[in-house]
Amino acid sequence: xxxxxxxxxxxxxxxxxxxxxxxxxxxxxxxxxxxxxxxxxxxxxxxxxxxxxxxxxxxxxxxxxxxxxxxxxxxxxxxxxxxxxxxxxxxxxxxxxxxxxxxxxxxxxxxxxxxxxxxxxxxxxxxxxxxxxxxxxxxxxxxxxxxxxxxxxxxxxxxxxxxxxxxxxxxxxxxxxxxxxxxxxxxxxxxxxxxxxxxxxxxxxxxxxxxxxxxxxxxxxxxxxxxxxxxxxxxxxxxxxxxxxxxxxxxxxxxxxxxxxxxxxxxxxxxxxxxxxxxxxxxxxxxxxxxxxxxxxxxxxxxxxxxxxxxxxxxxxxxxxxxxxxxxxxxxxxxxxxxxxxxxxxxxxxxxxxxxxxxxxxxxxxxxxxxxxxxxxxxxxxxxxxxxxxxxxxxxxxxxxxxxxxxxxxxxxxxxxxxxxxxxxxxxxx
Amino acid sequence: xxxxxxxxxxxxxxxxxxxxxxxxxxxxxxxxxxxxxxxxxxxxxxxxxxxxxxxxxxxxxxxxxxxxxxxxxxxxxxxxxxxxxxxxxxxxxxxxxxxxxxxxxxxxxxxxxxxxxxxxxxxxxxxxxxxxxxxxxxxxxxxxxxxxxxxxxxxxxxxxxxxxxxxxxxxxxxxxxxxxxxxxxxxxxxxxxxxxxxxxxxxxxxxxxxxxxxxxxxxxxxxxxxxxxxxxxxxxxxxxxxxxxxxxxxxxxxxxxxxxxxxxxxxxxxxxxxxxxxxxxxxxxxxxxxxxxxxxxxxxxxxxxxxxxxxxxxxxxxxxxxxxxxxxxxxxxxxxxxxxxxxxxxxxxxxxxxxxxxxxxxxxxxxxxxxxxxxxxxxxxxxxxxxxxxxxxxxxxxxxxxxxxxxxxxxxxxxxxxxxxxxxxxxxxxxxxxxxxxxxxxxxxxxxxxxxxxxxxxxxxxxxxxxxxxxxxxxxxxxxxxxxxxxxxxxxxxxxxxxxxxxxxxxxxxxxxxxxxxxxxxxxxxxxxx
Numbered sequence: 001x002x003x004x005x006x007x008x009x010x011x012x013x014x015x016x017x018x019x020x021x022x023x024x025x026x027x028x029x030x031x032x033x034x035x036x037x038x039x040x041x042x043x044x045x046x047x048x049x050x051x052x053x054x055x056x057x058x059x060x061x062x063x064x065x066x067x068x069x070x071x072x073x074x075x076x077x078x079x080x081x082x083x084x085x086x087x088x089x090x091x092x093x094x095x096x097x098x099x100x101x102x103x104x105x106x107x108x109x110x111x112x113x114x115x116x117x118x119x120x121x122x123x124x125x126x127x128x129x130x131x132x133x134x135x136x137x138x139x140x141x142x143x144x145x146x147x148x149x150x151x152x153x154x155x156x157x158x159x160x161x162x163x164x165x166x167x168x169x170x171x172x173x174x175x176x177x178x179x180x181x182x183x184x185x186x187x188x189x190x191x192x193x194x195x196x197x198x199x200x201x202x203x204x205x206x207x208x209x210x211x212x213x214x215x216x217x218x219x220x221x222x223x224x225x226x227x228x229x230x231x232x233x234x235x236x237x238x239x240x241x242x243x244x245x246x247x248x249x250x251x252x253x254x255x256x257x258x259x260x261x262x263x264x265x266x267x268x269x270x271x272x273x274x275x276x277x278x279x280x281x282x283x284x285x286x287x288x289x290x291x292x293x294x295x296x297x298x299x300x301x302x303x304x305x306x307x308x309x310x311x312x313x314x315x316x317x318x319x320x321x322x323x324x325x326x327x328x329x330x331x332x333x334x335x336x337x338x339x340x341x342x343x344x345x346x347x348x349x350x351x352x353x354x355x356x357x358x359x360x361x362x363x364x365x366x367x368x369x370x371x372x373x374x375x376x377x378x379x380x381x382x383x384x385x386x387x388x389x390x391x392x393x394x395x396x397x398x399x400x401x402x403x404x405x406x407x408x409x410x411x412x413x414x415x416x417x418x419x420x421x422x423x424x425x426x427x428x429x430x
Numbered sequence: 431x432x433x434x435x436x437x438x439x440x441x442x443x444x445x446x447x448x449x450x451x452x453x454x455x456x457x458x459x460x461x462x463x464x465x466x467x468x469x470x471x472x473x474x475x476x477x478x479x480x481x482x483x484x485x486x487x488x489x490x491x492x493x494x495x496x497x498x499x500x501x502x503x504x505x506x507x508x509x510x511x512x513x514x515x516x517x518x519x520x521x522x523x524x525x526x527x528x529x530x531x532x533x534x535x536x537x538x539x540x541x542x543x544x545x546x547x548x549x550x551x552x553x554x555x556x557x558x559x560x561x562x563x564x565x566x567x568x569x570x571x572x573x574x575x576x577x578x579x580x581x582x583x584x585x586x587x588x589x590x591x592x593x594x595x596x597x598x599x600x601x602x603x604x605x606x607x608x609x610x611x612x613x614x615x616x617x618x619x620x621x622x623x624x625x626x627x628x629x630x631x632x633x634x635x636x637x638x639x640x641x642x643x644x645x646x647x648x649x650x651x652x653x654x655x656x657x658x659x660x661x662x663x664x665x666x667x668x669x670x671x672x673x674x675x676x677x678x679x680x681x682x683x684x685x686x687x688x689x690x691x692x693x694x695x696x697x698x699x700x701x702x703x704x705x706x707x708x709x710x711x712x713x714x715x716x717x718x719x720x721x722x723x724x725x726x727x728x729x730x731x732x733x734x735x736x737x738x739x740x741x742x743x744x745x746x747x748x749x750x751x752x753x754x755x756x757x758x759x760x761x762x763x764x765x766x767x768x769x770x771x772x773x774x775x776x777x778x779x780x781x782x783x784x785x786x787x788x789x790x791x792x793x794x795x796x797x798x799x800x801x802x803x804x805x806x807x808x809x810x811x812x813x814x815x816x817x818x819x820x821x822x823x824x825x826x827x828x829x830x831x832x833x834x835x836x837x838x839x840x841x842x843x844x845x846x847x848x849x850x851x852x853x854x855x856x857x858x859x860x861x862x863x864x865x866x867x868x869x870x871x872x873x874x875x876x877x878x879x880x881x882x883x884x885x886x887x888x889x890x891x892x893x894x895x896x897x898x899x900x901x902x903x904x905x906x907x908x909x910x911x912x913x914x915x916x917x918x919x920x921x922x923x924x925x926x927x928x929x930x931x932x933x934x935x936x937x938x939x940x941x942x943x944x945x946x947x948x949x950x951x952x953x954x955x956x957x958x959x960x
Contacts, residue, residue, distance in 0.1 A: 175603070177603075192600065197475070197476045197493070197496055346604055346605070347604060348603075348604070349603065349604035349605070350603050350604070351581065351600070351602070351603045351604045351605065351606070351607035352475065352477040352581075353477050353478075353479050354477070354478055354479050354480070354519055354522050354523060354580070354581070355479055355518070355519060355522050357522075357581065357604055357605050357607065358522035358523065358525040358526060358605055359522050359525075360604065360605075361525075361526075361561075361604060361605040362522070362525045362556070362558065365558040365559075366557075366558065369557075369558070382555050386518070386521070386522075386555075389515070389518030389519070389521075389522070392489070392490040392491065393479055393482060393490070393491060393515060393518070393519070394479060395476065395477065
């Protein structure tokens with residue numbers, strides 16, 4: 001037993017050194033084979049790296065699951081403009097805590113991934129946009145970057161390859177929306193962290209108006225392993241469409257919450273029962289949010305059918321997202337849970353788009369009223385209707401994230417809403 | 431053509447240049463897609479989400495203000511989907527809107543009011559308390575009612591992109607977002623901030639000057655031209671009870687775009703003055719006698735017939751082309767003579783950085799170009815004083831049109847055998863005049879000005895001239911007709927046509943062809959450059 005909890009079911013590639021403070025040191029990292037993939041990458045050249053990443057089937061770990069190799073190939077060539085690789089380390093999705101762990105236990109793994117990615121897309125500068133509240137993580141990263149510069153892994157003529165790369169860690173100021181890729185770019189540039197209208201897409205006009213690619217921390221951490229071992233090697237885990245391993249952040253009413261690196265396609269029920277040691281106090285499972293708070297909630301029956309890969313989650317009407325599994329037992333008040341999430345989104349809405357700005361706060365207020373026993377049945381229809389109006393009508397998908405938990409919980413746990421409404425009616429609160 | 435694309439909007443097929451937005455293309459088939467944040471003079475952040483339209487094949491509704499048309503695209507702005515979407519967005523706008531239309535200055539010309547009436551839900555569903563921001567003084571002429579704001583950020587973008595003086599910003603986020611100023615002085619000291627009141631689609635930004643003065647539906651809008659400088663900005667005079675209540679810019683992309691400066695915007699009180707000359711005065715030394723037009727004109731003609739020694743005249747660069755042309759014609763009919771004018775010039779230009787062809791010009795008169803084209807000579811200093819010595823000592827006929835003669839003594843024109851003063855007010859400098867004739871202001875008459883680039887632009891009468899005051903071109907034209915036995919121009923178009931027959935620069939321009947963007951005179955006018 002090490003790092004809070006580990007399980008025999010795990011395939012620990014990215015998380016191999018979680019819990020080992022020595023791994024943060026550049027010496028240890030290099031002793032254990034670190035920066036070998038970078039050296040190999042320089043020998044391979046950008047195109048072969050992109051081919052290898054394509055072959056691995058690696059999909060973006062930030063939530064959308066877009067194939068990383070394909071994304072890299074969108075970067076224009078020969079524009080004469082500076083290119084940027086941005087690493088999205090603004091991990092703020094409620095329930096998610098994988099990037100933080102990747103950065104604080106194994107910062108050089110991320111740096112190596114960033115450098116390989118930057119080299120592959122022809123970028124000269126990498127920005128790691130790290131969430132503002134991650135004080136310790138920021139310090140660990142800053143130290144690691146300093147060490148890597150000192151050892152010549154970042155900077156001019158890296159390891160005699162003739163390649164120049166720079167890397168900057170940028171500490172955010174604490175806004176969920178800055179984790180949206182274009183909001184992140186605005187924030188990085190010193191503007192309000194508001195998502196931009198697409199098109200133009202970042203590969204054409206990104207950070208500082210230049211072609212940019214943005215990848216999640218976990219995605220970039222995977223890259224050195226793929227470069228070192230090959231795309232085919234990576235495909236030995238996971239499913240055909242969702243290959244490889246993934247960190248699952250399990251929180252909520254399980255006996256052993258934590259980060260678990262599992263092959264994609266792992267059954268959700270097994271994750272709860274075997275990996276996490278079952279439900280707290282032997283309670284019955286009520287609901288799970290499998291991919292961070294923005295994805296639809298699923299009930300116990302759906303949990304039993306759900307496999308943790310991109311397709312498996314879609315099959316039960318939800319999404320894998322960033323694989324933040326929030327487990328709720330029978331004691332959970334679903335309405336309160338949803339209201340708290342919507343409160344979060346209402347607080348974090350950037351305020352640009354009307355449906356999100358007004359809709360999220362309005363939804364939160366209606367939910368609060370229902371929770372306090374002053375709701376009516378029509379409120380549920382209003383909620384379904386207004387949240388539907390928030391889907392697909394805004395610049396980014398924060399507004400869709402409000403709709404997902406509200407609509408799915410009303411559909412699946414309508415009884416709980418009605419119970420609160422009826423109770424309110426009985427005591428005459430409405 | 432390679433750079434044209436075919437698009438179908440609401441069943442109308444049309445060809446538009448590549449790069450045209452759906453919203454702009456829809457305008458061409460007569461469809462105004464409702465919008466707040468989009469403004470043709472600024473960037474489009476596509477954040478109001480009201481202009482979302484239904485594009486066939488697109489997975490989501492598309493913001494028409496930033497989505498450019500693609501060949502073969504089929505767009506529906508009135509489909510069930512598009513209407514349902516607008517209804518939904520409009521409902522969101524009302525979640526926190528105070529609906530204080532009865533006390534809101536914007537009521538009657540408010541886009542939120544219009545859109546909700548046209549396409550909104552008939553019954554509200556909001557039961558929650560609304561958030562309250564209250565009122566803020568933004569400095570300058572602007573008051574901010576935060577609760578009414580729809581967060582379109584047009585004002586923020588105007589200040590940063592057009593005036594290019596970042597004075598406003600959005601603070602906070604989510605539905606706590608509110609427009610605010612950076613420092614205590616707010617908009618004080620900026621010269622174009624009045625425009626943010628115009629472009630505010632709701633009553634969030636209102637003018638202190640116009641606050642609670644009139645309801646929008648009681649105002650009559652009359653197209654006019656700003657007389658504050660030689661730029662010739664197109665404006666509308668908004669009047670009620672024969673008083674100008676406010677000035678709003680009128681779009682003319684060749685001159686002022688959508689904007690006017692704050693000086694011009696507030697330069698209307700003089701049009702409302704009540705101490706006007708209302709009847710022709712026959713004056714003999716210290717006694718003045720109000721008379722009728724017939725007697726007054728007969729007296730002027732008799733006096734002119736008895737005079738010798740030629741004619742000298744003082745004009746004003748604030749008079750219309752028609753007035754100046756009629757003066758020229760009369761002076762010529764009386765035997766010819768020099769016409770001078772004085773006009774004020776500011777020390778510096780005040781440019782609007784984001785609209786390079788627009789500035790408050792140094793030349794503070796609206797028709798200097800017209801006066802110059804008619805062979806009149808500018809005299810005096812930049813404060814519009816001095817330079818009248820020649821006229822003051824003239825012993826023949828002296829005619830003054832429009833100049834207020836603030837810097838001359840009561841003995842001005844004493845030596846003249848006939849001194850006729852045409853103006854809006856009786857002034858000390860007209861004490862020695864034989865006849866003081868009341869004329870209408872440009873706000874009370876029809877006519878044209880020629881701006882600094884030689885663009886002839888029309889204005890229309892917004893107010894009723896007081897008493898017996900008449901347009902100067904009519905008074906002067908009647909005198910000329912009587913003197914020469916020729917025909918008299920009874921309408922402004924006639925007066926302009928008469929001008930065209932004598933001043934070559936104006937020949938070839940038909941009054942009816944001037945249109946809403948003006949017509950440039952047909953000889954190269956040397957720009958004064960200020």
